[in-house]
Amino acid sequence: MSARPLVATALTALAALTLTACASGGGASADSINATLGTDPGGFDPALARAADDYYVDRMLFDTLLRKDDDNQLVGGLATEWEATSASSYTFTIRDGATCSDGTEITPTIVADSLSRFADPETASTGRTLAMGGATADITADDAAGTVAVQLSDDWSDFLTGMTLPHTGIVCPAGLADPEGLLAGTVDGAFSGPYTLTDAQPAVSYELTLRDDYDAWPEFSTPVEGTPAQTVTFTPIADQATQATQLLSGGIDVASFSGEDVERFDGDDAYTQSSVTGLTSYLVFNEREGSVFADDPELRAAVAQAVDPAAFADVLTNGRGDTIASVSSDSVACVNTDDSLLAGYDADAASAVLDGVSIHLVGTQLFGPGNEYVAEVLRAAGAxxxxxxxxxxNWSTTTGSPTGWDMTVQGDINLMGTLTSSLLRVMGPSQEDGGRNKMGLVNETGYSALNEAMSIVDPAAQCEPMQAAQTSMLENVDAAPLASVPTTVVTAEGVSIRTFDDYIDPSTMRIVE
Structure with a gap:
């Protein structure tokens, strides 16, 4: 198979963004930015966000208590101060003067009500496991003191970072009173963030308008320069093949690339490039009863042996990606780098096991070349x-279901920049139980080690149990690591966007002189 680049897509919050603004001649007015999504958002209830398109839009519409800054540090959002007295006890001081889109003051009670709904297992937010593991939360407000206190039933030292997730966006009272309207985006007063949703036409466009009264921008360590667009319009467009040409011709102002097209901008001073590597790819197996991979680690290992991660990286990223030895990139703290724990590429050994085995592979079209490579090498091995x-x-919905698939190539957005974020894809509560675990079974050994790490406040001391969790996952072949997928954001003069380590924040889109 010839190497083909992975086009820039909305598969992830890293590779999703293509903007147009008249600052470089592409847009209709000097205060507008047009951006693309890979597909329609699944809705506008942040707690129920499931995919990158949801995350992008929710970040614009709803504020969170905290935000991520450079070096994976935290900065205030709706909270101006925060404290962890232990791995299970947290206090936040809420910003004065913040308001909902209908003018309602955002009080600690409003924050506590929204977070309590997010933390309720009945809400079934996929962000809940990320933010607080399997714990329950007692969330109380003190309006007089201006604080919100959170007491978790179990330790979860990633909780503060969890409060940066778009899933934790604060929903205002009007939205909580009308959950169906919230999901549909029709409740004008639901929003706590800088923009409101003013027009939604599925498969056509989603128009967001900057609030005149908004003044709660995070104070990042390096200030965001430029002027927020008065109007941001997201248009669902899956095919990104012409983005480089459009960017070079002035038709658009920002695009993201994971393949060779980015080389067309090398050496051109009219464009600025910034690369991030927060997206990883790995094989995930459905281990539920009824799947061919249930109770069969030998078969899962054979699939891993059939797929050459280096060849996969070449096909998917045109050689720009690196192979990985875990489910997160090498830049994440405590990540495994020991290749000896992997099944290892061995086509002959794979064929001895896979011959005649029926496998149902599903994949997102946004990882098309990589998916096709996996399918072909498995067929070559006799499957x-x-x-x-x-x-x-539809890929997200299908792989979020217990049946209808055997394996997938997972494109994993590490929303938190922590190893926990990715490990919960392959251990811990299943998706049908409100977690992130796609394989369906709880790897008790790995999840116990992960919970041990989350009881430790000192990040350096977390690495030993984190390694134990990864070792268990790799030995059981619950996942088979493939490659990191670097994304290069290219901006033309007139529009900018900030990157924070391996994370791109869409709310930092600005029109600049």
Whole structure:
């Protein structure tokens, strides 16, 4: 198979963004930015966000208590101060003067009500496991003191970072009173963030308008320069193949690339490049009863042996990606780098096990070349492979279901920049139980080690149990690491966006002189 670049897509919050603004001649007015999504958002209830398109829009519409800054540090959002007295006890001081989109003052009670709904297992937010593990939360407000206190039933030292997730966006009272309208985006007073949703036409466009009264921008360590657009319009466009040409011709102002097209901008001073590596790819197996991979680590290992991670990286990223030895990139703290724990590429050994085995592979069309490579090498090993290529929304829904698939190439957005974020894809509560675990079974050994790490406040001391968690996952072949997928954001003169280590924050889009 010839190497083909992965086009810039909304598969992840890293690779999703393509903007147009008249600052460089592409837009309709000097105060507008047009951006693309890979597909329609699944809704506008931040607690129920499931995919990158949801995360992008929710970040614009809803503020969170905290935000991520450079070096994975935290900065205030709706909270101006925060304190962890232990791995299970937290206090936040809420910003004075913040308001909802209908003018309602955002009080500690409003914050506590919204977070209590997010933390309720009945809400089934996929961000809940990330933010607080399997714990329950007692969230109380003190309006007189201006604080919100959170007491978790179990330690979870990633909780503060969890409060940066778009899932934790504060929903105002009008939205909580009308959950169906909130999901549909029709409740004008639901929003706590800088923009409101003023027009939604599925498959056509989503128009967001800057609030005149908004003044709660985070104070990042390096200030965001430029002027927020008065109007941001997101248009669902899956095909990104022409983005480089459009950017070079002035039709758009910002695009993200994970393949060779980015080389067209090398040496051109009219464009600025910034690279991030927060997206990883790995094989995930459905281990629920009824799947061919249930109770069969030998078969899962054979699949891992059939797929050459280096060849996969070349096909998917045109050689720009690096192989990985865990489910996170090498830049994440405590990540495993020991290749000896992997099944290892061995086509002959794989064929001895895979010959005649029927496998249903599903994949997002945004990882098309990589998915096709996996399907072909499994067929070459003798497996009978059926492959369904789905748009990102349907792929997310399918792999979030207990049945209808055997394996997938997972494109993993590390929303928190922590190893926990990715490990919960392959251990801990399953998606049908409100968690992130796609394989369906709880790896008790790995999850116990992960919980041990989350009881430790000192990040350096977390690495030993984190290594134990990864070792268990790799030995059981619950996942098979493939490659990191670097994304280069290219901006033309007139529009900017900030990157924070491996994270791109869409709310930092600015029109600049």
């Amino acid at each position: 009978d492979v059926s492959y369904d290529e789905l748009d990102n929304a």
